[in-house]
Amino acid sequence: MSDGEKLIPINIEDEMKSAYIDYSMSVIVSRALPDVRDGLKPVHRRVLFGMHELGVYSNRAHKKSARIVGEVLGKYHPHGDSSVYDAMVRMAQDWSLRYLMVDGQGNFGSIDGDSPAAMRYTEARMKKFSEEMLADIEKETVDFQLNFDDTLEEPKVMPTKVPNLLVNGASGIAVGMATNMAPHNLTEVVNGTLAYIDNNDIEIDELTTYIKAPDFPTGGVIYGMDGVREAFKTGRGRVVIRAKVGFEEVDGREAIIVTEIPYQVNKAEMIKKTADLVNEKKIEGISTIRDESDRNGMRIVYILKRDAVPNVVLNTLYKYTQLQSSFSVNNIALVKGRPQMLNLKDLIHHFVEHRHEVVTRRAQFDLRKAEERAHILEGLIIASDNIDEVIQLIRASKDGDEARTKLIERFNLSEIQARAIVEMRLRQLTGLEQDKLRAEYEEIMKTINYLKELLASKEMRMGVIKDELAEIKDKYGDERRSTIEYSGGDVSIEDLIADEQVVITISHAGYIKRTPLTEYKTQNRGGVGQKSAGTRDQDFLEHMYVATNHQYMLFFTQKGKCFWMRVYEIPEGSKTAKGRAIQNLINIEQDDKVKAFICTQDLKDQEYINSHYVIMVTKEGQVKKTSLESYSRPRTNGVAAITIKEGDELLEAKLTTGNSQVLVASKSGKLVRFEEEKTRPMGRTASGVRGITLADEKDEVIGMVSIDRDHVNDSQILVVTENGYGKRTKLVDDDGEDVYRITNRGGKGVKTLNITEKTGSLIAINNVTDEDDLMIINKSGLTIRMRVSDLRVMGRATQGVRLINIKGNDSIAAVCKVMREDEESDENLEDLNDDITNETSSEAETQE
Secondary structure: OOOOOOOOOOOHHHHHHHHHHHHHHHHHHHHHOOEOOOOOOHHHHHHHHHHHHHOOOOOOOOEEHHHHHHHHHHHOOOOOHHHHHHHHHHOOOOOOOOOOOEEEEOOOOOOOOOOOOOOOOOEEEEOHHHHHHHOOHHHOOOOEEEOOOOOOEEEOOOOOOOOHHHHHOEEEEOOOOEEEEOOOOHHHHHHHHHHHHHOOOOOHHHHOOOOOOOOOOOOOEEEOOHHHHHHHHHOEEEEEEEOEEEEEEEOOEEEEEEEEOOOOOOHHHHHHHHHHHHHOOOOOOEEEEEEOOEOOEOOEEEEEOOOOOHHHHHHHHHHHOOOEEEEEEEOEEEEOOEEEEOOHHHHHHHHHHHHHHHHHHHHHHHHHHHHHHHHHHHHHHHHHHOHHHHHHHHHOOOOHHHHHHHHHHHHOOOHHHHHHHHOOOHHHHOHHHHHHHHHHHHHHHHHHHHHHHHHHOHHHHHHHHHHHHHHHHHHHOOOOOOEEEOOOOOOOHHHHOOOOEEEEEEEOOOEEEEEEHHHOOOOOOOOOOEEOOOOOOOOOEEEEEEEEOOOEEEEEEOOOEEEEEEHHHOOEOOOOOOOEEHHHOOOOOOOOOEEEEEEEOOOOOHHHHHOOEEEEEEOOOEEEEEEHHHHOOOOOOOEEOOOOOOOOOEEEEEEEOOOEEEEEEEOOOEEEEEEHHHOOEOOOOOOOEEOOOOOOOOOOEEEEEEEEHHHOOOOEEEEEEOOOEEEEEEOEOOOOOEOOOEOOOOOOOEEOOOOOOOOOOEEEEEEEOOOEEEEEEEOOOEEEEEEHHHOOEOOOOOOOEEOOOOOOOOOEEEEEEEEOOOOOOHHHHHHHHHHHHHHHHHHHHHHO
């Protein structure tokens, strides 16, 4: 250690703390966060000020980008050249900024993520919009600070006329905090700011009637307003953005056409990832993806496979790709040099405060300059009134200093006035010029009076701010680019979907769809039926249910799991459509199958869910009752509904009120009827109790019916066999005697239909009334609809009548009762039925 030096011991922990805090504060204040007043980070402010100093305005020629970057780098921004150039490039990209600040010439990159050309190739100049941000900077409207080497001055903030932070947003990552602010529409922001100026106590809810939602440069659809409202009120929220799509026919195929994508999404990257997902079979239904974007705009074409349902494919794309993305709003900006979280009203308040300060300082500057000019004019007017004496006095003086002194003494002038008179040109002695002096003096006195009034009245200053904002709106205001689609908690989605009855069909291979019930017509008994859903090889329609769009649907699978869905979420398909694989709609295991579903009302209604039960039956005859409340909290992977023993499977599930009788029927034609109370409510994971004792090992349960005790006397049971025979039987006969006696659960049951080789095994059991229609579906996919009232009521042990003519090896797959619809006029209906019956009766005869 050399002489005169000494060691100072420092605690390393304290040194690191202070060094890191200094560094983080430097990043927060001087790099990453925008100022709440002008919405600019230091680099953007310096780029604009550098261009202002260079004089590259919107009405001048473009200058090389390297020249501008050099100016900013050398004078104000002591960082790498790429930091300046990248910032400037972004200010010129119409997919990055809602309102551009730089007018670029050359390659400034693309929405596909292409890099801009090097700065030596590109040129730039200011946009008129940026000039509004620098307006009046020379009038001492903002404070200046010394640059990095204390040789020049740069502005601390811009005197912006534009609420830039709101209209262009900002994003930045500091140390320990980040900001992500959404862009908004200038017209809306100005309207909101004007409303705030008129009423400083305005509520945020009222402001949102002016500023509806963010407005992104790439357009798109803002999906749902909950996140937007949250962001407006708290400064944090999640805005969901979807691409703007349409459907077209391309080369004879249906196609999804995307014309706008979400903000900050790289188009090329998105298309590549989507193609990968299609190849990995994660997204089904797409055959080709083409990017047909050109100078006229964006156009991405997803050509669909022939059997794909466009809406379903679109929803899958929303789910798995960036066609739907979210923008996390985090409104942190510097307020008086400190980072602060701000809501919508705070942002407007700080801008108006800044604008008010700028207008005040500008008025003070203008007043000072006007008073200085008025002072000189007063001297010039005195001189012109006494021009002969002034000339004589000046001629008699040996130099300018003596002339000035004499003038000051003779006419009681100030030094400034005397200097102006001595420097006056000869042409100002003409009569015309003297008139001009007086006119200018009068004009300037008016200006002085106005500026004094302005400085004395805050109301007047606010009026000036309003006028200037209105002018900005007229010049640069435009229509919204991002449209708003209300969803979720805004406009209830149910309001947009008609609550009509639909038929839900599920095929043996697990394909599901919903079809409006009106697509099915009524036929007479004995018809062969209309061609129904197209099915895949060796597939057939196995289940058919009737529901309404607004109901909730609980799916029960043979392995005993329960899944939850809204009916309108099931893809719609025509009667001949194949439907959609259930695996793509709910997270069901590959080897599981949906066996039953229950339609319920609102599952959030506590009174409803606590007063209803789900009763289930398995193939082996186990029954189980559980409160509906247990199924009111859905999980994406489903919940356990019943523990299934090995070799058994869940067959049926019904909704009851706890006041029902349960009928369980077996393949061998036997039926057990017992009171619901005989099965106590159990938890979701229980396996149940015995409901029926089966005849032998080959026998199995084929169905279950639950009937409310109040309706037992007018209830009828309809049973159908696999070869098309069926009958309906009253539960209680006309004498009040039980046709099917009530027994304990677990018994062998009584005969419900005389099973013979001709009839085949029992396949379905339903409770019906004369008002019902019956829908029967064959394994080949044929359907027939008939009126239950066409079937006569028979005794318990009879064989029944033929309901449907079965061709060849075909057999019945499912039987379902449906509500009677208001049909067309009876004449038309009879004609239709006659036609179908005539066509089919001859075929039936040849079969027999």
